[in-house]
Every structure is written in structure tokens, then in C-alpha cells.
Amino acid sequence: MSAKALDYDSLNENVKKVQYAVRGELYLRASELQKEGKKIIFTNVGNPHALGQRPLTFPRQVVALCQAPFLLDDPNAGLIFPADAIARAKHYLSLTSGGLGAYSDSRGLPGIRKEVAEFIERRDGYPSDPELIFLTDGASKGVMQILNTVIRGPQDGILVPVPQYPLYSAAISLFGGSLVPYYLEETANWGLDVHNLRESVAQARSKGIIVRAMVIINPGNPTGQCLSVANLKEILRFCYQENLVLLGDEVYQQNIYQDERPFISSRKVLLDMGPPISKELQLVSFHTVSKGYWGECGQRGGYFEMTNIPPQSVDEIYKVASISLSPNVPGQIFLGLMVNPPKPGDISYEQFVRESKGILESLRKRARIMTDGFNSCRNVVCNFTEGAMYSFPQIRLPPKAIEAAKRAGKVPDVFYCLKLLEATGISTVPGSGFGQKDGVFHLRTTILPAEEDMPAIMASFKKFNDEFMEQYEDYRGYSRM
Amino acid sequence: MSAKALDYDSLNENVKKVQYAVRGELYLRASELQKEGKKIIFTNVGNPHALGQRPLTFPRQVVALCQAPFLLDDPNAGLIFPADAIARAKHYLSLTSGGLGAYSDSRGLPGIRKEVAEFIERRDGYPSDPELIFLTDGASKGVMQILNTVIRGPQDGILVPVPQYPLYSAAISLFGGSLVPYYLEETANWGLDVHNLRESVAQARSKGIIVRAMVIINPGNPTGQCLSVANLKEILRFCYQENLVLLGDEVYQQNIYQDERPFISSRKVLLDMGPPISKELQLVSFHTVSKGYWGECGQRGGYFEMTNIPPQSVDEIYKVASISLSPNVPGQIFLGLMVNPPKPGDISYEQFVRESKGILESLRKRARIMTDGFNSCRNVVCNFTEGAMYSFPQIRLPPKAIEAAKRAGKVPDVFYCLKLLEATGISTVPGSGFGQKDGVFHLRTTILPAEEDMPAIMASFKKFNDEFMEQYEDYRGYSRM
Numbered sequence: 001m002s003a004k005a006l007d008y009d010s011l012n013e014n015v016k017k018v019q020y021a022v023r024g025e026l027y028l029r030a031s032e033l034q035k036e037g038k039k040i041i042f043t044n045v046g047n048p049h050a051l052g053q054r055p056l057t058f059p060r061q062v063v064a065l066c067q068a069p070f071l072l073d074d075p076n077a078g079l080i081f082p083a084d085a086i087a088r089a090k091h092y093l094s095l096t097s098g099g100l101g102a103y104s105d106s107r108g109l110p111g112i113r114k115e116v117a118e119f120i121e122r123r124d125g126y127p128s129d130p131e132l133i134f135l136t137d138g139a140s141k142g143v144m145q146i147l148n149t150v151i152r153g154p155q156d157g158i159l160v161p162v163p164q165y166p167l168y169s170a171a172i173s174l175f176g177g178s179l180v181p182y183y184l185e186e187t188a189n190w191g192l193d194v195h196n197l198r199e200s201v202a203q204a205r206s207k208g209i210i211v212r213a214m215v216i217i218n219p220g221n222p223t224g225q226c227l228s229v230a231n232l233k234e235i236l237r238f239c240y241q242e243n244l245v246l247l248g249d250e251v252y253q254q255n256i257y258q259d260e261r262p263f264i265s266s267r268k269v270l271l272d273m274g275p276p277i278s279k280e281l282q283l284v285s286f287h288t289v290s291k292g293y294w295g296e297c298g299q300r301g302g303y304f305e306m307t308n309i310p311p312q313s314v315d316e317i318y319k320v321a322s323i324s325l326s327p328n329v330p331g332q333i334f335l336g337l338m339v340n341p342p343k344p345g346d347i348s349y350e351q352f353v354r355e356s357k358g359i360l361e362s363l364r365k366r367a368r369i370m371t372d373g374f375n376s377c378r379n380v381v382c383n384f385t386e387g388a389m390y391s392f393p394q395i396r397l398p399p400k401a402i403e404a405a406k407r408a409g410k411v412p413d414v415f416y417c418l419k420l421l422e423a424t425g426i427s428t429v430p431g432s433g434f435g436q437k438d439g440v441f442h443l444r445t446t447i448l449p450a451e452e453d454m455p456a457i458m459a460s461f462k463k464f465n466d467e468f469m470e471q472y473e474d475y476r477g478y479s480r481m
Numbered sequence: 482m483s484a485k486a487l488d489y490d491s492l493n494e495n496v497k498k499v500q501y502a503v504r505g506e507l508y509l510r511a512s513e514l515q516k517e518g519k520k521i522i523f524t525n526v527g528n529p530h531a532l533g534q535r536p537l538t539f540p541r542q543v544v545a546l547c548q549a550p551f552l553l554d555d556p557n558a559g560l561i562f563p564a565d566a567i568a569r570a571k572h573y574l575s576l577t578s579g580g581l582g583a584y585s586d587s588r589g590l591p592g593i594r595k596e597v598a599e600f601i602e603r604r605d606g607y608p609s610d611p612e613l614i615f616l617t618d619g620a621s622k623g624v625m626q627i628l629n630t631v632i633r634g635p636q637d638g639i640l641v642p643v644p645q646y647p648l649y650s651a652a653i654s655l656f657g658g659s660l661v662p663y664y665l666e667e668t669a670n671w672g673l674d675v676h677n678l679r680e681s682v683a684q685a686r687s688k689g690i691i692v693r694a695m696v697i698i699n700p701g702n703p704t705g706q707c708l709s710v711a712n713l714k715e716i717l718r719f720c721y722q723e724n725l726v727l728l729g730d731e732v733y734q735q736n737i738y739q740d741e742r743p744f745i746s747s748r749k750v751l752l753d754m755g756p757p758i759s760k761e762l763q764l765v766s767f768h769t770v771s772k773g774y775w776g777e778c779g780q781r782g783g784y785f786e787m788t789n790i791p792p793q794s795v796d797e798i799y800k801v802a803s804i805s806l807s808p809n810v811p812g813q814i815f816l817g818l819m820v821n822p823p824k825p826g827d828i829s830y831e832q833f834v835r836e837s838k839g840i841l842e843s844l845r846k847r848a849r850i851m852t853d854g855f856n857s858c859r860n861v862v863c864n865f866t867e868g869a870m871y872s873f874p875q876i877r878l879p880p881k882a883i884e885a886a887k888r889a890g891k892v893p894d895v896f897y898c899l900k901l902l903e904a905t906g907i908s909t910v911p912g913s914g915f916g917q918k919d920g921v922f923h924l925r926t927t928i929l930p931a932e933e934d935m936p937a938i939m940a941s942f943k944k945f946n947d948e949f950m951e952q953y954e955d956y957r958g959y960s961r962m
Contacts (some may be wrong), residue, residue: 004630004771005693005726006763008793016799023587024804031586049579060549067811068545070538071561079557096779099531103771105512106504136782137618139807148655150486152493170804174629175493212486226600245486290584294714297584298577298810300618312489316496323503324621325526325900328809330548340678378579408692 017173020166021433027066030257030427041427044388046221048295048359051448056294056355058085058348059337063088063330066100083345092333106322108303109329112336116303119339124268132306132314135335137310137327139251139288141300146172146247146284146304148438149178150213157209159200159244161192162435163392163442165221169394169435180204180211184396189383190223192216194234201242213245214238217414219252219263219385219387222444224367226261227388232269240277248285251302252388254292254351257364261386267307269285283307289334291389293359301338329409343385366447366454373458378469387449392431395441395465401472416468423464425456496727501647503916504727507898511908521906522938524926527702527870529776530841532929537775537836539829540818544811546570547581564830573814576905587803589616589784590810593817597784606751613787613795616816619806620769620783621733625652627728627765627785630798631694632658640681640725642673643652643916644873644923646702651917655762661685662916663690667875670864671704673697675715686863694726695719700733700868703915705848706870707742721758729766730895732783733869735773738845742867748788764788769813772870774840782812782819806914847928848872849933854939859950866928867947873912876922876946882953894922897949904945907938 003010026046034040042050049055053411061081067090071077077086093099097112113130120128136142144167145157151172157180160168164181172179182200184190201211206247216235218227227235239246248266256263267285271278289301304312341356342349367385374382374393382393397412405415413430420443421427429444449457484491508525517523523531530536542562547570554559558567574580576592588594594611602608617623625648628639634651635747638661641649645662653660663681665671682692695715699708708716720727729747737744746764750756752759770782822837823830848866855863855874878886878893886896894911901924902908912923930938 002724004724004763006787006790006794008763008791008797010633010693011797012630012792015630015801018801018804020800020803023800045584047579047584049582050584051579053579053582055550055580055582057551060551064545064549064552067548068541069536070541071545074561076557076560079560080552080555098532098534098595098779100779101534101536101777103526103528103531103532103856137809138805144805149492149496150490150676167804170801174801174804204508212491243483243485282485294581298579298581298630298807300807300809306487309487310489310598313487313492315491319504320496320655322501323499323648323655324619324625325504326779326781328781328812330811331809335891435902 006395008420014176018170019173019329019433020168020170023428024429024433025414026421026429029358029418030421032067033421033425038425040427041449042427044427044429045298046291046446046448047340048448049297052450053295053444053448054269054355055296056352058342058352059294059334061085062088062092062337063333065359066092067330069093070098071181081185082347084342088337091171092336096329100333102329103326104329104332106326107133107256107318108327112332115336115340116305120267120305124265126271126273129307132173132309133303134321135327136302136304137300138290138332139249139286139304140167141327142286142302142304143167143247143249145320147171147177147319148175149313150239150245150319151175154178155208155210157204157211157456159197159214161209161215161220163216163222163303163431164215165249166433167217172207178209178230179335180209183437184220184223184225186383189386190220190225192227192231192235194238211242211244213241213247215249216266217249218266219255221249221388222390222392224383224388224390225355225391226256226258226263228261229264229269232264232266233273233429236266236270236273236277236281240281245282245284248283250285251288251291253287254360255363255389256387257367258322258384258386260349261349262392263387267305270307280308282309284309289331293356294334296334299331299334301335303335362451363389363447366451368460369454370445370447371409377462377465380465388445389448390444391447392442395443398469398472398474400474401468404472413443417443419468420461420464424460426461495655495657499651500654500914501651502910503647504916505910506736506895507902507908507910510899511902514902514906519906521908522930523908524930525908525910527772527927527929528778528780529870529929532927533931534776534840534929535835535836536777537833539833540775540777540815540851541822543573543818544814547573547814548770548811550574550580562827565823567606571704573713573817577810581814583810585810585813587712587801587807589808589813590613592812596817597786599714601748601786605746605752607749607752608788613790614784615798615802616808616826617785618781618811618812619771620730620767621648622784622785622808623767623785624648624728624730624805626801628652628658628799630794631654631726632656633691635659636689636691638685638692640678640692640695642696642698642701644703644912645696645915646698646730647914649696659685659690661690664918665701665704665706667864671701671706673708673716675719677740692723692725694728696728696730697747698730698825699747700736702730702733702869703871703873705866705869705871705873707737707739708743708745710745710750712756713745713747717754717758719749719764726763726765729764729768732769732772734768735841736844736870737868738848739865739867744868748786750786756797761789763790765790770812770819774837775815775819776840777815780812780815781809782850784816797883843932844870844928847930847932850935850939851926851928854943858943858946861946862900870927870929871925872928873923873925876924878922879950879953879955881955882949894924897922898924901942901945901948907942
């Protein structure tokens with residue numbers, strides 16, 4: 001009898017090709033060790049609440065009230081909920097038809113898309129059209145939908161930074177397209193050089209690839225860099241010249257840990273450039289409630305905004321979104337709260353500011369502790385985390401370690417990260433999961449462990465690393481490259 | 482300059498091919514009319530809360546508390562939440578690592594998957610393995626993931642009932658496979674005849690299609706029929722002989738409006754049949770919190786359970802689920818509550834039973850009012866809604882109406898449904914959106930409008946229909962087929 005449709009050998013090959021290292025071999029091994037009772041520090045994924053970050057009080061109050069609308073008539077509700085949370089819950093319920101239990105429009109609730117448009121206008125200084133904003137179950141789902149719309153087959157290429165967040169490589173595999181890598185320059189603080197871009201496109205075209213879109217992640221994941229206005233302009237001009245859709249992954253726009261390069265959206269830079277580019281370049285920008293000082297990953301709320309996308313294409317994207325009916329409605333309300341937080345004078349304003357500032361200031365300190373910690377280790381060098389939630393140190397593995405990895409049948413950085421996990425419980429993601437230049441090795445860790453735990457974690461890392469290096473370094477001495 | 486990647490002409494052709502009538506032309510027109518101030522009765526989608534169904538109190542209390550865990554320490558919380566809701570919220574929070582704001586495992590929280598497995602065991606009498614249960618953002622997302630795993634290209638065929646819920650046709654188009662239709666017999670109360678199945682498969686194979694899987698929807702959507710054990714056995718035997726994966730869409734398992742054929746799961750029938758079939762047939766079953774007496778559509782909670790799927794394939798499905806990190810956590814908790822509702826003796830038990838019974842009994846009455854209402858109309862015949870949430874009357878359009886539709890450039894049933902919408906505000910879905918035999922016309926409406934509104938809605942429908950028939954019927958008289 002021939003293979004059954006769900007036997008491994010007969011599965012869709014694109015499914016098998018997918019790689020997603022953030023929850024790959026290291027994560028699976030960490031989960032096993034945890035089951036066996038080992039204490040694991042999960043720094044494999046940017047999941048702040050899992051590492052102890054507390055949710056912001058006001059948005060949780062509002063969503064709790066939306067879930068329990070019968071409380072709005074309960075005279076005792078005022079004892080445990082502030083009046084502005086009650087008012088806001090009523091506001092959001094008035095935007096639904098049937099509360100949180102009803103499917104919304106497949107693009108999300110019109111009233112919340114309007115709040116998103118107002119947020120974008122305040123941020124960028126240009127009006128935004130709610131009809132071009134679609135709410136999604138987290139940013140990843142939006143990215144996947146746009147890639148699925150763009151990719152027609154293996155000849156279609158998508159420019160993706162290396163190192164990249166593996167959502168991009170995974171989704172491109174799943175939809176059967178081709179990933180066209182462009183390298184970020186570690187020695188230039190993970191900057192983006194347009195000459196590299198041109199080279200990547202030329203090389204892809206020589207292989208018959210039609211390059212259709214370019215992904216930027218700003219602030220960078222896993223690399224943490226923040227793009228300058230000048231750099232963004234170059235990128236936009238490049239996309240315009242090369243006729244590429246720009247996909248702007250801007251989910252870390254609140255996570256900025258330096259003052260030289262504040263976040264600036266691709267859309268603002270585009271519109272500042274004026275016609276013809278501002279009227280023609282196709283841009284899709286992504287945002288989420290999972291990052292920032294929110295970190296509401298489990299709620300799955302996000303949006304994408306389309307600029308210069310023809311109405312007929314917007315209709316097609318709407319149609320496909322309709323198949324899964326609607327993004328989850330509580331997640332939509334979190335998004336509404338994120339783009340429209342308490343204002344000065346509101347009862348909850350002071351608390352909201354105190355909580356959100358506290359988180360952001362602590363992340364800034366942790367970014368510094370972590371970078372400094374890595375740089376104090378033997379054979380480890382690390383750029384400062386300017387933004388996002390990650391540290392991406394380079395681990396200069398001695399030749400003997402690389403040989404040992406080969407003997408163990410492991411990629412060298414996987415070998416290192418597994419040893420780190422077994423020795424310390426720190427669960428990271430090997431750089432090979434994000435892409436890196438040949439012969440260069442990294443790991444990615446989030447900067448999310450609690451601030452008070454950070455010194456101990458970095459000490460534990462240093463102890464492991466320095467012993468590892470001691471063990472594998474040639475006693476002739478291993479010179480830094 | 483050549484077309485840009487997001488210009489309509491250069492989009493992925495599979496995206497353009499997708500049709501999803503539930504939110505198609507009729508829905509868009511209804512939304513327009515609503516904007517213009519017309520009162521619309523949205524019966525296009527099974528969205529009970531949008532039509533006034535109230536949420537069950539206990540689950541909403543639990544999820545509200547999970548969203549606001551700081552309330553668990555508030556001495557006033559006991560004034561507005563019953564103790565069992567507080568205890569249950571603590572239970573679910575203990576299953577998370579980081580509350581609702583943290584990503585869970587991509588398959589869902591292990592503790593909730595365990596509760597689902599226990600529910601399945603109680604329901605079917607056979608143990609279920611939590612490792613083979615994946616939680617999803619609603620059942621649709623699960624169906625899409627499995628179809629994406631099975632479909633390798635246009636040569637791969639999926640047997641789908643006609644009429645069908647258009648999720649299936651839409652997803653098969655999106656993933657570039659081939660839909661192989663098998664017809665349900667309207668004159669046999671929408672029964673499924675295995676001879677038809679064989680014919681459909683033979684015909685598909687003669688065109689070079691490799692038939693890989695079969696979809697059943699039980700209870701039926703849009704047709705409302707409940708499959709008998711004998712019929713399910715035939716289907717399972719057929720799938721076994723033909724080497725097909727069976728996809729069992731069982732989202733309406735709580736929605737049963739007659740006593741002759743209670744719901745029985747495909748899995749129970751399969752396991753009752755014993756080896757070899759019970760050990761070999763590949764089955765994936767789907768369930769949701771959106772239907773039943775829950776109707777929590779906006780929360781997007783669902784699961785699928787895999788039977789006889791090889792571990793390596795399960796791993797692949799897990800890997801792809803990982804790309805979008807995790808299903809939304811509040812939706813997972815609703816699912817936990819659905820499979821593990823209050824028990825006799827619990828403080829909230831009486832209220833829970835009263836509320837859920839009330840909804841189900843009212844739906845049963847509405848199914849009857851609607852069927853009888855349709856059958857009282859000129860040229861309309863309608864099978865009784867045995868289960869699910871829909872009525873699917875056949876509308877026997879007179880030849881003149883068909884000609885008028887052609888002149889208007891509309892499919893005849895779309896023409897009829899648009900006229901119905903404009904005249905009455907009732908927003909239905911034309912039968913052509915679900916598939917029907919040539920020359921036969923239907924519409925689908927949910928049975929969800931409030932019981933007290935039902936007589937007026939049916940009277941309004943009857944008035945429109947009978948006038949429509951009067952207008953278009955040949956004065957020679959139009960004989961019923």
C-alpha cells in the first residue's frame with residue numbers, strides 16, 4: 001500500500017523545508033531538561049512575562065471588564081476597578097457588535113483601526129487611512145499573509161537580512177519562495193550597506209530569481225541595531241529603483257536603549273521624501289502588542305499598515321483574511337489600548353507611566369549589563385543592544401571546539417549552545433538559526449531575565465564560557481581574529 | 482516599469498483564486514447598506530453573540546480574573562466573583578508560565594491539552610494523548626494547517642462535501658490543491674452515499690488527481706444533518722480502502738436538535754471498529770469554542786486531535802505551528818473551560834447549566850420555527866436542521882427569475898439573495914457559495930436571530946419571497962420539480 005497522506009515521506013515538501021530555530025533543537029532539549037527537573041532560563045524567545053515582567057495594570061483592567069461586561073452594572077465593580085478603566089471598557093464594547101464573543105470584521109474592529117490610524121498620524125505627522133490597516137493575531141500572522149500574497153513560486157525572491165529573525169526564512173520556505181540574503185555588517189554595529197544589497201540582488205538575478213520584496217527589521221532582531229534616517233532613505237531609494245515592496249518589521253519601535261538614533265518609521269521617512277517615491281513605493285509596516293513595555297505575547301494582537309497598495313490588492317488581502325474569520329477580539333482591544341494609552345489627567349495615567357517607564361528603564365540597564373558581560377568573556381565580542389530585546393554576541397570558537405562539534409555531528413554553535421544549556425540552564429538560540437557569515441559563530445539571548453537575576457546569569461555564562469574556551473583552546477594560544 | 486509585487490496583476494494566483502462567500506458579495510453589500518443606515522440582520526455567519534446571545538457567566542468570570550491576576554489578592558474580589566471562579570482562575574494561571582501575557586508552547590498549554598484529552602476520553606470511552614492535541618486560534622486555523630501539510634500541488638485532491646463550508650474550498654485554492662467534490666443528497670435529508678464517493682474518486686483519478694484526504698462536516702454546515710454510526714462506519718471503511726486521511730470537522734458537536742441521531746465522534750466509531758482500521762486510518766478531528774452553547778467566536782479558541790499520525794509528521798506540524806509562536810492564551814483558557822465545565826456541587830454549576838440549557842433549547846426551537854417558516858413559502862423547500870446552526874432551504878427559482886439574473890450579470894441565487902437583502906435587511910449567503918448541483922438554488926441562513934425576533938424575520942422573508950415568486954413566475958404556473 002502506498003504511503004498515507006500524513007506519513008512523513010508524503011508531506012508537502014515546503015513544510016519539511018521549514019526551519020524555525022527559535023523553537024528548534026535547543027528549545028526542545030531545554031523543554032526535556034525542564035521536565036527532568038532542571039531549572040531552565042528561557043532566553044530563546046522574546047517572551048517578557050515568562051521571565052517575570054508584570055503586565056501593565058490599566059490595560060488588563062480594561063480587558064478584564066470587557067470579558068465580564070456584567071460587572072459594568074455591578075455597584076461593587078467601582079471598589080476594584082478605577083472609573084477610567086470602566087469607561088474605557090464601555091468604549092471598546094461599544095465598538096463591537098456583541099462584545100468579545102463575536103467575530104469582528106476580518107480586518108479587525110473599525111473603531112480600533114481608527115485608533116491605530118490616529119496613533120500613526122501622531123507618530124509620523126501624516127494622516128493614515130483605517131481602511132489600509134488590518135488587525136492580526138500578532139505581527140507574525142500579518143507577515144505570513146503578506147508573504148503568501150507576494151510569493152508565486154520558487155522564482156520569487158525576498159531580500160532578508162542575515163542575521164534575520166527566522167519567521168522570514170520559515171515563511172518563505174513554507175510558501176515555496178526563495179530567500180535572497182543580504183548581510184548586516186557586524187563590524188559596523190550591524191549596519192546595512194546598500195552596496196551589499198545591490199550585490200545580493202545582482203547575484204539572485206543571475207540565478208533567474210525575480211526579487212520582489214525586501215524585509216527590514218528595525219530595531220533589529222537578533223542584532224539590536226537602530227537604523228538611521230539616512231540609512232532608511234537609502235533603503236527606500238533602493239527599493240524604489242529596484243521595484244521592490246518594502247516590508248518594515250517595526251515591532252520593537254518602543255524598545256530603544258540609546259538616544260542617538262530614536263525610532264523613526266519607514267513610512268515617515270518615505271512620506272518625508274515626497275513624490276514620486278512617496279506616492280509609488282509599496283510599503284507594508286508591522287507592529288504588535290507583544291513587545292515594547294507591553295510584552296503581551298500571549299494575547300496575540302498586532303496590525304499591518306499598507307502604503308501605496310492598490311485597492312484591488314487590498315481587497316484580495318481582505319478576502320484571504322476572511323477565511324479565518326477574524327483576529328481574536330481581546331487582542332484587538334490590547335492593540336487599541338497600546339495605541340491610545342491613558343492621557344495626562346486620567347485617573348490611571350500616573351500608574352501607567354510609572355509602570356511602563358519602569359520596564360523600559362530596566363530593559364535599558366539590562367541591555368548594558370548583558371553587553372558588558374559578554375564582552376568580559378574570553379573569545380566573545382558583542383555589539384551594544386541599541387534596541388529590540390536581544391543580545392547577539394559573536395563566539396569565537398577555537399578550531400578544537402569546531403572539530404569536537406563535527407565529531408558530535410553538530411553545527412559548531414549548536415554544540416556550544418547545547419553545552420551552555422546543560423551546564424547552566426540558559427536556553428539560547430545558536431546564530432546558525434538566524435544566518436551568519438561562514439566560519440563565524442554567534443548565539444542569541446534575550447535581555448529579558450529579571451534585572452536582579454542578571455549579574456548571576458552573566459557570571460554563570462562567563463564561568464561556562466571561559467572553561468569551555470580553556471578546554472578547547474590550543475595551548476599555543478588562540479589569537480583573536 | 483514592470484508591475485510591482487503588490488499590484489493586482491502580479492499577486493500569487495492562488496490568492497486570487499480563493500473564494501469565500503460567507504464574507505463575499507452579499508456581506509460586502511450588507512455592510513454598505515448598514516453604513517447607509519439600513520438595519521441589517523447578519524445571518525451570513527454563525528456568530529451568535531453578534532445576534533444577542535449572552536456569554537456564559539462562569540467562563541467569562543474565570544477569564545476576566547486571569548486577565549487581572551492582581552484581583553486574586555484583592556479582598557473585594559469575593560464581592561463580585563464566586564469562589565469557584567477565583568479558584569479556577571488560579572488553576573489556569575498555574576498552568577501558564579507568566580500568565581496570559583506569555584507565549585505558551587506552540588501546541589498550547591500542556592495543562593489544557595491534558596484537560597482536552599480527559600474530555601475526549603469521557604466522550605469517546607478511549608484514552609486520548611495530550612501530545613497529539615494541538616490548540617489553535619479557532620478551528621479554521623487548524624484546518625488550514627493540516628491542509629497545508631497534506632497538499633503538495635495541483636495534483637493533490639481533497640474530497641469535500643457539496644454543499645460545503647467554504648473554508649475548505651478557499652484553503653484548498655490558497656494552498657494550490659484540487660477540490661474533489663462529493664454530493665450530499667438533499668432528497669435523503671443531506672445524507673452521504675458512499676457510491677457517490679466512489680464515483681467522485683474514480684472521476685478525479687481519471688483526471689490524474691491523487692486523492693489524499695476526505696473532509697466530513699458532522700453535524701453538517703450548511704446542511705445541518707447528523708451522520709449516523711452506520712454512515713460514519715461506511716465513510717471510515719471507504720477512507721481506509723482508498724488510503725485517505727479523514728478530516729473530521731466536528732465543531733457543531735454540541736448543537737443537536739433531534740434525539741434520533743446524537744453526535745458521535747468519528748474517532749469513537751473508528752476505535753470501536755477495532756484493528757486493523759483503528760490502528761491505521763489517519764484521522765484529524767477539529768473542535769472550537771465558537772459554536773455549541775458557547776458561541777465565543779471572537780475569542781478564537783480551538784483544537785485538533787490527531788489519531789494514527791506518525792510522530793515524525795506530528796513533529797513537522799509542531800514545527801510549522803511554532804512559526805506563529807502560540808495560539809492566543811485567553812482562547813486556550815476558554816477551551817479548557819469548555820472541556821471542563823463546572824461540576825455538580827460547584828457554586829456556579831446551577832447557573833452554568835441554566836444558561837447553557839437555555840441557549841440550546843432556544844436554538845432547538847428556532848431550528849423548528851425556521852424550517853417550518855421556509856417550508857410555508859412558495860417554491861421553497863427545506864430539510865429540518867438536525868444540528869449545527871444553519872438552515873439551507875432550496876429556492877426553486879422560476880425561469881424568468883433566472884433570466885432576470887442573467888441580464889443583471891448575477892448568478893441566480895446571488896440575484897435572489899441581493900433582492901432579499903435590499904428588501905428585508907436579511908443578509909444570507911447564496912447556495913452557490915457552498916456548491917450545489919447544477920440548476921438547483923439555495924441560500925444559507927443561520928438559525929441565530931433571537932427567538933423573539935424569529936416570527937417577524939420569517940414573516941418578512943415570506944412576504945419578500947412570495948412577492949418575488951409572484952413577480953417572476955410564469956402565469957402558466959411553475960410546477961414544482
